[in-house]
Amino acid sequence: MADSRTLTGSRDDLVVDASRCLRMRFSESSCRPCADICPHGAVTLDGGLAIETELCRGCLLCTAVCPVGALEHGSDFSACLAQLSRVPEPILGCIRTKEYSNSTMTCLGGLSDEHLLALCHSLPGELALNLTACSECPNSAMIPHLHQRLAALSEAEVLEGGCRIVIAESEADIHFSDESVDRRGFFKSLRSSLFQSATVILSGSKEQTDRRSEYAVKRVPVRRELLNKIVGRLSPELGRLVLGLYNRRIVFTDNCTTCQGCVAICPTGALQTESQDEQPRFDPQRCTDCGLCVDFCIDGAVRLDSSGPCRATKPA
Ligand code: SF4
Ligand code: SF4
Known part of the structure; x- marks a missing residue:
């Protein structure tokens, strides 16, 4: 039998930028969703963010919950x-199921809300997530998380109008066809606007992919960049619904002294100084709801609210 360790992702699939971690930026931050979700106990936060390389199995669950791209x-x-766009009913698999998948990620535990929205609104027809090998995998803890994310997005009605995403847990649910032998289908897909938009959706600029690690650098996390790109391609109504889930509105109370401390601490650049005597300007498209500005303000002058108009709650 193959060594199961070789059939999971590895620590190398994780990009860790400890300087972005809220706990590294503010010693009183209690942020810990990454440690809470890790099924292998590989994330340590005492003394700063670190990944125990011996324990990490590359399930990527932590990447789907970190609010700041650490x-x-x-x-x-x-x-x-782009690979999935070449077939009418593609299959997305992992390192264990690559023979029966049209494209792969190391582990589907890394499929965040934003990735699922991008898949849904970039592909036509139906997409199967190939989980047929997951129950035997050390990373099987990702299964309920993926179900939960999909269910929450569906309940919030933000998957309407996109491709149907099904979770395939048995071989009977998988109908694999290799797009490389179907040139006609490929070129038909190539002509479709869906394919064209899918290929550009995450083609970030050099600046966007530059993972500088200085504390002073403001950067919008990749997941938020992805969300902003998807919203730009949706109908106005659906776009508003999605933004209602993820966008926040900032409120400065009368306690605000315009000290600009929140501007300095915000890791994404969502808060910017207009003038030293005025309350900061807020860009909701850069905000990831990390809450650092709220925790940091000693005057308690910052509050984050849902931007509305969505009636649903943000998916977990
Ligand atoms: S979720 Fe991100 S910001 Fe929060 S403790 Fe973990 S690495 Fe740091
Ligand atoms: S504005 Fe506040 S909640 Fe939004 S990203 Fe900046 S620090 Fe985090």
């Missing part, structure tokens, strides 16, 4: 999307 995965999602 943990991201290094896979080329735009290439993955």
Whole structure:
């Protein structure tokens, strides 16, 4: 039998930028979703963010919950999307199921809300997530998380109008065809606007992919960049619904002294100084709801609200 360790992702699939971690930026931050979700106990936060390389199995679950991109995965999602676009009913698999998948990620645990929205609104027809090998995998803890994310997005009605995403857990659910032998289908897909938009959705600029690690650098996490790109391609109504889930509105109370401390601490550049005597300007498209500005303001002058108009709650 093959060594199961070789059939999971590895620590190398994780891109760790500890300087972005909220706990590294503010000693009183209690942020810990990455440690809470890790099924292998590989994330340590005492003394700063660190990954125990001996324990990490590359499930990428932590990358789907870190609000500031301190943990991201290094896979080329735009290439993955382009490969899936070449077949009418594609299958997305992992390192264990690559023979029966049209494209792969190291582990599908890394499929965040934003990735699922991108897949849904970039591909036509139906997409199967190939989980047929997951129950035997050390990373099987990702299965309920993926179900939960999909269910929450569906309940929030933000998957309407896109491709149907099904979770395939048995071989009977998988109908694999290799697009490389179907040139006619490929070129038909190539002509479609869906394919064209899918190929550009994550083709970030050099600046966007530059993972500088200085504390002063403001950067929008890859997942938020992806969300902003998807929204730009949706109908106005659906775009508003999606933004209602993820966008925040900032409120400065009368306690605000315009000290600009929140501007300095915000890791994404969502808060910017207009003038030293005025409350900061806020860009909701850069905000990831990390809450650092709220925690940091000693005057308690910052509050984050849902931007509305969505009636749903943000998916977990
Ligand atoms: S979720 Fe991100 S910001 Fe929060 S503790 Fe983990 S690495 Fe740091
Ligand atoms: S504005 Fe506040 S909640 Fe939004 S990203 Fe900046 S620090 Fe985080």
